[in-house]
Amino acid sequence: MENKLAALKYPFNGLEPYLDAETVEIHYAKHHQTYLDKFLDAVKDHPDLLAMPAEDLLRDLSRLPEAVRKPVRNFGGGFANHNLFWGNMAPPSDKREPGGALLGRMEADLGGFDAFREAFGKAAAGIFGSGWAWLVENNGKLEITTTGNQDTPISGAKNPLLCLDVWEHSYYLKYRNRRAEYIEAWWSVVDWNDVEERFAKFFRA
Ligand code: MN
Numbered sequence: 004m005e006n007k008l009a010a011l012k013y014p015f016n017g018l019e020p021y022l023d024a025e026t027v028e029i030h031y032a033k034h035h036q037t038y039l040d041k042f043l044d045a046v047k048d049h050p051d052l053l054a055m056p057a058e059d060l061l062r063d064l065s066r067l068p069e070a071v072r073k074p075v076r077n078f079g080g081g082f083a084n085h086n087l088f089w090g091n092m093a094p095p096s097d098k099r100e101p102g103g104a105l106l107g108r109m110e111a112d113l114g115g116f117d118a119f120r121e122a123f124g125k126a127a128a129g130i131f132g133s134g135w136a137w138l139v140e141n142n143g144k145l146e147i148t149t150t151g152n153q154d155t156p157i158s159g160a161k162n163p164l165l166c167l168d169v170w171e172h173s174y175y176l177k178y179r180n181r182r183a184e185y186i187e188a189w190w191s192v193v194d195w196n197d198v199e200e201r202f203a204k205f206f207r208a
Pocket of ligand 1: 030034085168170172173
């Protein structure tokens with residue numbers, strides 16, 4: 004399997020006015036691309052690792068040769084996290100919340116959609132420095148969690164359904180230091196169909 008940047012499902016301006024075109028373009032074409040380039044460079048002398056999806060390497064970092072562990076964690080993590088981040092978003096639509104089995108599971112595990120939204124937003128706002136907020140599957144339950152830098156819940160045996168990048172590069176051009184405004188705006192471009200598809204993969208009926 005070749006690790007490469009997946010094409011965006013939307014043009015750079017497709018998430019306007021919530022995420023501005025310039026930020027999306029720089030974030031995707033520069034930041035995400037650089038994570039991928041540095042990840043590939045870190046494993047270039049290891050054909051066995053090069054042939055594996057970054058996500059598989061991140062699942063158990065302790066199995067990796069020590070020399071590549073840190074760059075895989077940082078750059079492989081950055082590459083994998085952004086794959087999910089772009090896929091989790093879509094141009095604004097009428098579908099502003101999950102339905103079906105995912106909604107039911109949110110009610111059971113997280114107190115419903117409104118409670119989830121509030122807790123997730125609070126978690127994202129509360130991250131000190133750079134990192135990510137996540138909705139994950141953990142032992143058959145939905146859970147909200149956060150990671151610092153480019154760490155991923157995959158390394159902790161959790162399966163991500165939804166993620167939000169709160170590195171400043173994801174919002175600073177439009178929102179400056181106002182992370183809370185960015186988080187609030189981001190809800191309008193969450194692709195709940197994508198999150199439901201991931202949910203179906205990790206929660207088999
Ligand atoms: Mn980012």
